[in-house]
Amino acid sequence: MATREFPLVPRAVQEVHTAHRTIGTPIPVPESIPLLQHLRAAEPRSMGGQPPVLWDHGQGFIVGDKWGNRWIDFSSGVLVTASGHGHPKIVAAIEGMARQGLYHAYGFPTEIRAQLIDALQARLPEPLARVFLLTTGSEATECCIKLARTRGLALGGPKKSVFITFDHAFHGRTMGAQWAGGIPGLKTWLGDPDPRFVNVPFPDGFRQKDVSFDVFETTLAKLGVVPDNVCGVMSETFQGCNATLMPPAYAQALRRWCNAHKALMIFDEVQGAFGRTGKMFAFQHLDVVPDLAACGKGISGGMPLSAVLGTAELMDMYGPGEMTSTHSANPVCAAAALANLEVIQSEGLIENAARLDPVLKAGAARIAEAAKGSLGACSAVGLVAALQFAQPGTTTPSPERAWEVVKRCVERGLLLFSPVGVGGGAIKICPPLGITREALEEGLSVLETVVTETAE
Numbered sequence: 001m002a003t004r005e006f007p008l009v010p011r012a013v014q015e016v017h018t019a020h021r022t023i024g025t026p027i028p029v030p031e032s033i034p035l036l037q038h039l040r041a042a043e044p045r046s047m048g049g050q051p052p053v054l055w056d057h058g059q060g061f062i063v064g065d066k067w068g069n070r071w072i073d074f075s076s077g078v079l080v081t082a083s084g085h086g087h088p089k090i091v092a093a094i095e096g097m098a099r100q101g102l103y104h105a106y107g108f109p110t111e112i113r114a115q116l117i118d119a120l121q122a123r124l125p126e127p128l129a130r131v132f133l134l135t136t137g138s139e140a141t142e143c144c145i146k147l148a149r150t151r152g153l154a155l156g157g158p159k160k161s162v163f164i165t166f167d168h169a170f171h172g173r174t175m176g177a178q179w180a181g182g183i184p185g186l187k188t189w190l191g192d193p194d195p196r197f198v199n200v201p202f203p204d205g206f207r208q209k210d211v212s213f214d215v216f217e218t219t220l221a222k223l224g225v226v227p228d229n230v231c232g233v234m235s236e237t238f239q240g241c242n243a244t245l246m247p248p249a250y251a252q253a254l255r256r257w258c259n260a261h262k263a264l265m266i267f268d269e270v271q272g273a274f275g276r277t278g279k280m281f282a283f284q285h286l287d288v289v290p291d292l293a294a295c296g297k298g299i300s301g302g303m304p305l306s307a308v309l310g311t312a313e314l315m316d317m318y319g320p321g322e323m324t325s326t327h328s329a330n331p332v333c334a335a336a337a338l339a340n341l342e343v344i345q346s347e348g349l350i351e352n353a354a355r356l357d358p359v360l361k362a363g364a365a366r367i368a369e370a371a372k373g374s375l376g377a378c379s380a381v382g383l384v385a386a387l388q389f390a391q392p393g394t395t396t397p398s399p400e401r402a403w404e405v406v407k408r409c410v411e412r413g414l415l416l417f418s419p420v421g422v423g424g425g426a427i428k429i430c431p432p433l434g435i436t437r438e439a440l441e442e443g444l445s446v447l448e449t450v451v452t453e454t455a456e
Contacts (some may be wrong), residue, residue, distance in 0.1 A: 003399070004399075004418075005040075005049065006028075008033055008037060008052055009028075010025075010026035010027065010033065012026050013026065013412070014412075016412055016413045018413070018442065020062060020070070020439050022068060022069055022413065023069050023411065024068055024069060025067050025069060027069075028054075029054065029067050029069065032054040035054060049418050051416070051417075053069075054066070057085075058073070058085025058086050059084070059086050060087075060435075061432045061436075063415055071410070071413050073431060073432060074414060074429050074430065074431050074447075075416055075428075076431060076432050079271050079297045079298060080297045080302055081301060081432055082276065082297070082340070082432060083343045083344055083349060084434045085302075087339075089339045089342065090301040090343065092339070093339035094303070096335065097331050097335040103332045106326060107324050107328060112334045113334050116329070116341075117131045117133070120309070120341070123341075125281075125289050127289065127311045127312075128289060128290075129310075129311060130311070130314075131307055131309055132308040132310070132315060132323070133305065133306075133307050133328050133329035133334065134308065134325050134328055135306060135325060135333075136296060136304065136306055137268075137295075137297065138174040138177045140296055141171040141176075141180065141268055142172070142174055143294070145177075145180060147317065148231045148232030148234075148263075148266065149231055149232075150318075152230075152231025152232070152263075155231075156231075160228070161231055162196050162226075162229045163180060163198070163230075163234070164198045164220075164230055164232070165181065165197070165198075165200075165235065166236075168202060168421070169181050169199070169235065170182075170240040170241075172270075175190065180234060182202070183422075198225055200220065202235070203247055203250050204242055204377070206244075206395065207422070211250060213250050213253035213254065216254065227260075230261055232264035232265075233258055233265055234267070235266075235268065236267070236269075237268070237281075237285075237286070238272055238282065238379075238381065239421075240428075241388065241421020241426045242421070242426065243385050243428075244379040244381075245277070245285055248285070248287055248288075251283070251286035251287075251288045252286070264290075264292060264314070265288070266290055266291065266292045266293070267293045269293045269294060270294055270295060270296040270306070271297055273297075273298060273299065274295070274298035275344050275349050275382070276382055276383060276384050277353065277382035277383075278350060278351075278354030278383075279350065281293065282381075285381075292309065292314060293309040295308075295309060299337050299340065301337070301339065303332065304330075304333060305329075305330070349434055350433070352383075352434060352435075353382040354382060356435070356440055359444075360382075360385050360440065361380045363440070363444030364387065366444070366448050367444070367447055368387070370455060371387075372455040374391075374455060375389060375451075376389065376425075383430065383433055383435070385428070386429070387402075387427045387451075388421065396423070397421075397426075398425050399423055399425050402426065403418070403419055403424070405427060405450050405454055406418060406419060406427060408454070409446055412449075412450070413446070414443050429444075
């Protein structure tokens, strides 16, 4: 579902002056309108869906414009700037590699690539052992699909090509990733359904009340899927429309099922990895280890980089030159990612996310109460939360309400990205991992106030 465009009409709003927020102009800023209008005229309409804030600079968990306005960032640029904006160590790493004159190397070996792979390998639980560096999350999930299909063909021929994912799942915007995803509206351009891609209910406790693994097996039986024909099962550790981790008992049953039927267990960790949930990898909450994991977003501190983590057996199925990417392990991106990992560890950002988990949960619960029945589900883990606005007593999304909440928050110095998820009804809270308790509570207070106002 497409979100709404924000009007490019400056609106007088109440001034805000706190330690972390400053709003001293109409929103959007009148001087920003010509450039915002130019972008809307020059780019696809799809690029016009975010609040009309002309980003100029950032520091830590603050984003600012040219006119003195400052926002507490509850977006992290869609969960990307995990270690904060403008971190001096990451900036220095980017500048250092650029000055070295090495800002592209294709698949030729570089020392920075080796250093980054070593740093990632050191953080992997067995049997994950190999790292394939790519550019985007979609590229990583597509690679996982490719590896699962390749192994399936080797084990069982063409019939072992069924790939299972979950309802409401989002795995990217390339063709394979959207086939695998569980959002019907994103598949309309693909034509007739591909029977090799199968969706089953995700055990979120909201839209799927029964979170037992029995639902997985009974759904496959109803759809006529032969378990031994499944080559892989891929799930986000928490879905884009929520912040609910797959229940550990479910994940452990899925691990046993995949072992029994020689199917790969794959986690899409593009949102969840690198500390977002209070652990290095979100699957570490579940007491299972997948065969493959797709990572991105928080891996590099802001530069375009992703990774597939896998076992040696799987990652060695393709020979030299058969599985590559033009910008794989771009040296500048690799330098930023290595610095990002060092910052996450040295500054205790994973521990900070775990420490602030109860603060975020408590704030989300207060917001749910303030919503007076219009919040269908509210979930949080580490430093990610989701508020799913819905018609009272139903799972039907309320996108207009969610959009209005985002608009008013931005006018008060709290930066959120546009609503996402089922029907565009979910607001995600995902600040940089170094946010302080004081700033987190201030942002949650703004959100609670706005939700209260829109409920009246």
